[in-house]
Amino acid sequence: MDMPRHETGRSQTRVMLWSTPRALSTAFLRSIHTLDKCEIFNEPFMTAWHFGPERKYQPNKLISFLIGCEENYSYQWIKEQLEREYVDKDVVFCKDFAYAIDGNWDAIPKGYKHTFLIRDPSKVMKSWKERINCGPLPGMGLIWKRSVSFAMPPGYMYEELHDLFIHLRDTTGEAPLILDADDLLADPKQMMRKYCKAVGLTYREEMLHWEPEEKMKWHVAYSNLIADKIMGWYSDAMNSDGIRQKSKRSRVDMDSLPDDVREVVKFVQPFYDVLYNERLRLDCDIVDSHATFVKLKDQNENAFILPEKEISDDGRTH
Structure with missing residues (x-):
C-alpha cells in the first residue's frame, strides 16, 4: 500500500487500529499519543453507530437527554475527516471498533494500514459486564442488572471483527x-517494536511509559466524553502510567462467570x-501449522447458538 506523502515529499504513516471494547485499545492509543507530530482519532465510527444520524443503537432516555444526536457523525463525514490532509503530521492514527462499520465498507478510509x-473474549465479556453495571454511583449495578x-x-x-478482517484481507x-492483548502484556517492548516495524512507525521507549493525564488532544466526540464521565470507559487508561509487563498470563475461570x-x-x-491463529507472534511462540482462514458463517449454523436478546420498551437490549 502506498503511503500518503507530505507536500514536502516526506512520507506520512496512516494506521487504523480495529478492536473491541475492553481490549486495552485506549491504553494502546495512549502509547501512540507519545509519538511526535501525530494526529489521533478516537472511535469516530463507534460514535456514528451509537449517536450519529445513521445510528443503529437507540440509547435510553437518560443518555438521549444528556447527549442527543451527534449530527456531524455520518459515515461519509467520518471518512472525509480521516482522508483529509494533515500536512504538519508524520502519523495519522485512528482507533475504532469493528462492529461500528456495520457493513458500510465504502466508509473505510483509503490510504491506511489496517x-x-x-483479546481473550472471556476477559472482554467479564470486563464488559462489570463496566455496564457499575454506573457512576456506588450500588448502581443493583438497580441496572x-x-x-x-x-x-x-x-x-467478535463476529463483526472477524468479518471486517476477512473483508480487508480479500479486498486489499x-x-x-493482528496483535493479541495478552502477548502485548507478556512482552510490551517486543510487541510494540514488532508492531511499529510492521506499520512503519518509529519505536521509542517512551511508548511504554507516560504520565497520567485526563485530557488528550485527540479527535473525540462530545458523546464519548459524556459516556466516559457516566461509565468510566477510559478511566483506567487515562489514569495509567504505561503498559506494564505481566510475568504470568491470567486465565478466567469460566465456571465463575x-x-x-x-x-x-x-x-x-x-x-x-x-x-488469534493469524496474530503477530512473540519470538518464543510455536507457530501453529494448521492455522487457516475460515468463513465461520458458512459453517453449520447449529454449531453456534446465538443467545436470545430481550428488547425493552426503550429499545435497549438485555
Missing part, C-alpha cells in the same frame, strides 16, 4: 496485522480463535 487488537448483551451488535463484536490482498457471559463467550470464541 491493524487489529484482539444489565445483561452482557446490553448495547451489543448481533455478532457480539493483504492480511491485516454468569450464565449470560458464558453463553456469549461460547458464541464468539470461534471467531476469536481464527484471528
Whole structure:
C-alpha cells in the first residue's frame, strides 16, 4: 500500500487500529499519543453507530437527554475527516471498533494500514459486564442488572471483527496485522517494536511509559466524553502510567462467570480463535501449522447458538 506523502515529499504513516471494547485499545492509543507530530482519532465510527444520524443503537432516555444526536457523525463525514490532509503530521492514527462499520465498507478510509487488537473474549465479556453495571454511583449495578448483551451488535463484536478482517484481507490482498492483548502484556517492548516495524512507525521507549493525564488532544466526540464521565470507559487508561509487563498470563475461570457471559463467550470464541491463529507472534511462540482462514458463517449454523436478546420498551437490549 502506498503511503500518503507530505507536500514536502516526506512520507506520512496512516494506521487504523480495529478492536473491541475492553481490549486495552485506549491504553494502546495512549502509547501512540507519545509519538511526535501525530494526529489521533478516537472511535469516530463507534460514535456514528451509537449517536450519529445513521445510528443503529437507540440509547435510553437518560443518555438521549444528556447527549442527543451527534449530527456531524455520518459515515461519509467520518471518512472525509480521516482522508483529509494533515500536512504538519508524520502519523495519522485512528482507533475504532469493528462492529461500528456495520457493513458500510465504502466508509473505510483509503490510504491506511489496517491493524487489529484482539483479546481473550472471556476477559472482554467479564470486563464488559462489570463496566455496564457499575454506573457512576456506588450500588448502581443493583438497580441496572444489565445483561452482557446490553448495547451489543448481533455478532457480539467478535463476529463483526472477524468479518471486517476477512473483508480487508480479500479486498486489499493483504492480511491485516493482528496483535493479541495478552502477548502485548507478556512482552510490551517486543510487541510494540514488532508492531511499529510492521506499520512503519518509529519505536521509542517512551511508548511504554507516560504520565497520567485526563485530557488528550485527540479527535473525540462530545458523546464519548459524556459516556466516559457516566461509565468510566477510559478511566483506567487515562489514569495509567504505561503498559506494564505481566510475568504470568491470567486465565478466567469460566465456571465463575454468569450464565449470560458464558453463553456469549461460547458464541464468539470461534471467531476469536481464527484471528488469534493469524496474530503477530512473540519470538518464543510455536507457530501453529494448521492455522487457516475460515468463513465461520458458512459453517453449520447449529454449531453456534446465538443467545436470545430481550428488547425493552426503550429499545435497549438485555
